[in-house]
Each structure stands twice: as structure tokens, then as C-alpha cells.
Amino acid sequence: MPDVHSSAIVHSDAQLAAGVSVGPYSIIDANVVIGADTKVGPHVVIRPYTTIGERCNIFQFAVIGEIPQDLKFQGEETRLVIGNDNTIREFATLHRGTAGGGGLTQVGDGNLLMAYTHVAHDCSVGNHVIMSNAATLAGHISVDDHAIIGGLSAIHQFCQIGAYAFVGGCSAVARDIPPFCMAIGNRAKIVGLNLVGLKRHGFTSATLEALKSAYEILFASGLTLKEGIVQVRQRFPAEPAIHKMLQFLESSERGLAPIDVRENRSHRGKE
Structure with a gap:
């Protein structure tokens, strides 16, 4: 049975699985479903x-599933879906989708959303993503698995952040950040590969060397991006990480963040 504090307000239509706990003064509205063993702290609002x-941990004063901050929203039945094993810290805000954006905001499994983070309408956050304190996603953003977004950073609407990418603190990201890359600044520029993060995640030396070579061809050879993609695909036809990188580049609609050539020269191949 759920463990609901006597001061909490839980709508009779909410569905709380076994092992769910709800702290003092929290409010859980109708049409809410919470999986087994999830902990809802005090003063949390779930709309x-x-x-x-299952097994999520939601800290005090978080607001989950509020209507989107979009003037076109007219009360449509849109949704927020959060996966398993997520940690959502104090004052985080996650909003429902909009009809014009597909009607769904989605967060995967195993993510850490630190204090004051914001996930706006129609965003898609993958698995094992870390958003540091006050990192902010505008609407319609995609963040792929294992990405890290530094504190006080803001991502422009419709941007994509690739898998294993690292966005440094206090960055303003206005264009897409490819997988495996680091970006920093206002406006954010790509400054190299996230080599430390990739090693920590167990990428092999062979894969790291392939990514280094591909990065050089794509961003530091003087070739156009289209020419670089052709050359990289021919050179590394069977490397999954390279395939993921090229797939991202070819699907980018907003365009890539600019390359900081000076930073790339000073950090090329370093960790």
C-alpha cells in the first residue's frame, strides 16, 4: 500500500502503486500514475x-506536469511521462507537452535533474542524463543518453544535444551539439571531444582513436561538412560510434554549434 502523509492531498483518481510514499503537504492531482517504490517528498505538486x-525520488518543492509556458496552449489533454529510477531535486519544474509539439514531454530512465532545473514542453530527455543546478531546456529539445548539461546553462528551443555530449556551465546553446563532443560559452562553441567522459563510460581505445580521427576530418580538415561525412563513412564503415555521429550530423535541422578552432588546436587529443 502507498504511504501517504495525513497532510498530503491525493486525488481519488490518482493511481499510486505499492511502496509509493508521499510527504507532508504534497498535492497529487487526478489522472496521475506513480509507479512502485517512488518517493514523493514534502511540498511537491504533481499535476x-x-x-x-518506479523507484524515482522527487525532492521537496518540485513541480511535475504543470501546463506548458506556451501562449498557444488552450488546455488540451497533453502528457508528461517520466521513466524509472530518476532523481528530481528541489524546485525542479517539468511541464506537459503541447498539441502543436506532439502532446508529450518525455524523460527516460536513470536521470539526475538537479535543483532548479527546467524541462519545458515537448522535450525528450533520454537515459542517464545529468542536468546540473539551474540548467534549462526550452521547448522541443532532444537530449540523448548520457549527456551532461552544466549548471546555469540554457538550451534554445528545437536544439538537439547528442549522446555523451558535455555542455559546460553557464553556456547558452543556440545550435545542435553532436554526440561525444564538448561545448561551452555564450553562444556555445564546440571545443573538442568529451574524452574524459567517454573513458569513464568504458569506450575502448580503438573507438576513441576512431572518434578523434573522425573529428579531425569533420571539423578541422577544411572540408565541407558534407565532404567530411562522405570521407568518414568510407574510412569507418563499421564503427557504431561513428555511425551515431554521422546520423546526428545528417539529421540536424537547426545546424551545428560553431567550432572553436583555437580551442580545438590546444586540446586536440588531450584529456
Whole structure:
């Protein structure tokens, strides 16, 4: 049975699985589903049409599933879906989708959303993503698995952040950041590969060398991006990480963040 504090307000239509705990003064609205063993701290607000998975830990004063901050929103039945094993810290805000953006904001599994983070309408956050304190996603953003977004950073709407990318603190990201890359600044520029992060995640030396070579060809050879993609694909036809990188580059609609050539020269191949 759920463990609900006597001061909490839980709508009779909310569905709380076994092992769910709800702290003092929290409010859980109708059409909310919360999976087994999830902990909802004190003073948390969970709004309608929100689904939360199992074993999540939601800290005090978080607001989950509020309506989007979009003037076109007219009260449509849109949703927020959160997966399993997520940690959502103090004052974080996650909003429902909009009809014009597909109607769904989605957060995967195993993510850490630190204090004051914001996930706006129609965003898609993958698995094992870390958003540091006050990192902010505008609407319609995609963040792929294992990306890290530094504190006080803001991502422009419709941007994509690739898998294993690292966005430094206090950055303003206006264009896409490819997988495996680091970016920093206002406006953010790509400054090299996230080599330390990739090693920590167990990428082999062979894969790291392939990524280094591909990065040089794509961003530091003087070739156009289209020419670089052709050359990299021919050179590394069977490397999954390279395939992921090229797939991202070819699907980018907003365009890539600029390359900081000076930074790349000073950090090329270093960790």
C-alpha cells in the first residue's frame, strides 16, 4: 500500500502503486500514475496527465506536469511521462507537452535533474542524463543518453544535444551539439571531444582513436561538412560510434554549434 502523509492531498483518481510514499503537504492531482517504490517528498505538486515510473525520488518543492509556458496552449489533454529510477531535486519544474509539439514531454530512465532545473514542453530527455543546478531546456529539445548539461546553462528551443555530449556551465546553446563532443560559452562553441567522459563510460581505445580521427576530418580538415561525412563513412564503415555521429550530423535541422578552432588546436587529443 502507498504511504501517504495525513497532510498530503491525493486525488481519488490518482493511481499510486505499492511502496509509493508521499510527504507532508504534497498535492497529487487526478489522472496521475506513480509507479512502485517512488518517493514523493514534502511540498511537491504533481499535476494531471503525468505518469511517473518506479523507484524515482522527487525532492521537496518540485513541480511535475504543470501546463506548458506556451501562449498557444488552450488546455488540451497533453502528457508528461517520466521513466524509472530518476532523481528530481528541489524546485525542479517539468511541464506537459503541447498539441502543436506532439502532446508529450518525455524523460527516460536513470536521470539526475538537479535543483532548479527546467524541462519545458515537448522535450525528450533520454537515459542517464545529468542536468546540473539551474540548467534549462526550452521547448522541443532532444537530449540523448548520457549527456551532461552544466549548471546555469540554457538550451534554445528545437536544439538537439547528442549522446555523451558535455555542455559546460553557464553556456547558452543556440545550435545542435553532436554526440561525444564538448561545448561551452555564450553562444556555445564546440571545443573538442568529451574524452574524459567517454573513458569513464568504458569506450575502448580503438573507438576513441576512431572518434578523434573522425573529428579531425569533420571539423578541422577544411572540408565541407558534407565532404567530411562522405570521407568518414568510407574510412569507418563499421564503427557504431561513428555511425551515431554521422546520423546526428545528417539529421540536424537547426545546424551545428560553431567550432572553436583555437580551442580545438590546444586540446586536440588531450584529456
